[in-house]
Amino acid sequence: MDLRHAADLIEWDERVYMPPGGVSVHGEMSAALRRLAHEKFTSAEVGDALTASTAEVADVDPDSTPARLVAVIGRDHARATRVPADFVAEQAAAVSAAQHTWAEARASSNFALFAPHLQKVVDLKRRYVAFFPPAEHPYDVLLDDYEPGMKTAEVKRLFDALRQRQVAIIQQVAARPAPPAAFLSASYSESEIWRFAVDVVSAFGFDWSRGRQDKSLHPFATGIGANDVRITTRWVDGQPLALLFGTMHETGHALYEQGVGDEHQRTPLEGGTSLGVHESQSRLWENMVGRSRPFWDHFFPRLQAACPGPLNGVSAAEFYAAINRVQPTLIRVEADEATYNLHIMLRVELELALIEGSLRVADLPDAWNARMNEYLGLTPPNAATGVLQDIHWAAGLFGYFATYTLGNVIAAQLWERFGATHPNRDADIRRGDFSVLLTWLRTELHQHGRKFEPTEIVERITGLPPSPEPYLRYLEQKYVIERLT
């Protein structure tokens, strides 16, 4: 854990404060630490200790921390030891080359240039799957790296339930006139927005004595355990409020990390249980809280006071409608709350087909464009704004995209459950009081770290595994019933 922490911190530094000359010395340090951590974790000593402790906890309550700790280490150890070091090295070299070519291909919007690299990555992923015992679906193995225990069949069921109704919601919204939003891209002071964002996330409960915020090119959150959790944000010209919503988003991740119990620190149970559950926390604070009407009833007068220029004469209702504007876009990272999942479904469906072998790499751009038209009514003018827009496939991150939608779905499910058991939810937020919400999340979810698998913890909290209904109800309530314009 010390070596992993050290590598995490060095990678944070690389993205936040490293001078350009430090690239190679950073690469060497972090490679050495990751390699050593891997060597130590896959050593015979850990294997033997694992065998011994598995026997030791055989009669212990299977939900107890010792039993779960041994189970999680066992799962991690099996994954780390099944894949030969040669393969890891071959894959690292291939994705490094693929990312390099992807950047070139995107710049020149030339899919053919990238295609052979993508083919190689797909082949590697299929070989990777073969190192593991046969699963229901080969994609299960890939998914398991990000969502332990989650099955492809569950993801498909979820997506099938979401697809049509989500498209229908968007079509209803699109039929109405868009609310005015020019004031969102007016001239704001970066330092005022920064200060306002800090006030907001302080109210959420971000613990500054155990964390900090800096700027980086791409916003992220990283936890060196629960007591040193760092978030970053950025200032984007023309999108001044991206800093604010980005800060809320990363704070969602940070609150999860800061909330993991002391007993799990410096053990493999620290951190969040999966990318999807992690994303549920960032989405919950950014969207369910940070784009809600009660939130802005409280905070809009404060934002207006901090930024009187651009918000002069704007009402809280107008502001609320503007920040929730739905507008289909070609680009995933610019998508709003209502259309985001469709970007994800498109990608997951295509990567499933690639892994299954039912879609050839050469046919990918056409398949992309057809789906983009079906889901969002848009046709990419070129590969750069279509199939080449994301780095994930070049980086070998097959199985990753699904976690974004899982995050949305789980967020809504937790939000609905919390609302059902806490009738003062909206009234508290309208007073700027998030303490009951945070305490509930801490108690139900955060404190457990990786002790429970994602499906299991969601079921423990809400009574159901990740399910589409709460999310659809949330969208329908906000975008159809309230009819915000």
Place this chain on the structure above:
Amino acid sequence: MDLRHAADLIEWDERVYMPPGGVSVHGEMSAALRRLAHEKFTSAEVGDALTASTAEVADVDPDSTPARLVAVIGRDHARATRVPADFVAEQAAAVSAAQHTWAEARASSNFALFAPHLQKVVDLKRRYVAFFPPAEHPYDVLLDDYEPGMKTAEVKRLFDALRQRQVAIIQQVAARPAPPAAFLSASYSESEIWRFAVDVVSAFGFDWSRGRQDKSLHPFATGIGANDVRITTRWVDGQPLALLFGTMHETGHALYEQGVGDEHQRTPLEGGTSLGVHESQSRLWENMVGRSRPFWDHFFPRLQAACPGPLNGVSAAEFYAAINRVQPTLIRVEADEATYNLHIMLRVELELALIEGSLRVADLPDAWNARMNEYLGLTPPNAATGVLQDIHWAAGLFGYFATYTLGNVIAAQLWERFGATHPNRDADIRRGDFSVLLTWLRTELHQHGRKFEPTEIVERITGLPPSPEPYLRYLEQKYVIERLT
């Protein structure tokens, strides 16, 4: 080297950006990295590789990089393997307790509280010495940790030559009226001084693409190899220019680190050859350059333009006299260029006597006060401003203090040599051009890293080992002949 770099960077972070909650996770990371680096370096593989490579370079030019690399690794390895791990752990625990008690003792100005801890540290140091082959003087072993190859006899000769003449210089200066200096503690803008300091060290040649500057409680410089060199500075209320001179000082260290040759990167030859030679670079840029008349002829109008309030009506000559004011003080870290060495001599003489056994710990405060009176004409009113002021002894850093004076002496020796071979030295500085000076330092000193031992490299550059005369000539020229008032 990767593990050492990682530990260095984590320790930088600890002092610069770590939130308070990160203390223990940082401690664990850095202890794990230092322990692993030590284990790997003292392993049988390194021992065998060293034996093999020693044989391999037996017939190679002894001044070549391969021969020197093997020699330096051999020296480091011998030091690392001679001291048993148990002793290292015992010493770590003792100095940790000693530092804790020292802080308490200083706060209550109670030497008796600290005395038993100091006795323990002294005993440990004597046991440490015993792990090494008998030296001319037991203190040689301690000195060797900071100044490889330097002998106690050399340090004594140097100090004997400096003592009387330096006291005489100070007495002559003290007999004259002090120049006015109230404007130095007037109200300056921190951001203006920061910008000015950045301009100055950019002119010195600090490479910002391979380094950065931040703030920390105590200023320091750290090199993660030559391509990521970080300095820090601080804002001290009432001493606004401390930020500027501190930046120049740390830049001196940084220029040395940034100048070490590519061939030495990621090998034990990277970094500076000793603390004393390192300190010579910080003192040279801070004092010989940054407190010189030619420097301020160029920069004073710029500083005045940046800070018109406090410097209105002040002349370059008045400013120069004020920043070079000589004023004996009880506190080492507040001492000026002319009196600083006397603080060091006092300490080195006392620690020599402690190690030799000719001074008992109980008699240390009286010995301190007597020397303070002899050298600087001052008597500490209490132990806190006397014998308890520095953390070094509590931290077990016996042998360290001498390097400060060696730094001053070597700086003056290099400065004189450079001046003798570069008659345009002062004219260049008066134009704000430091390129010839930096190129000379790079060529003569920086590029070699740890390849040559301190005495050897000083002799290679100046024709003499570290010698007192250039430093005394420098002080006499500046403080007696120029008679700045």
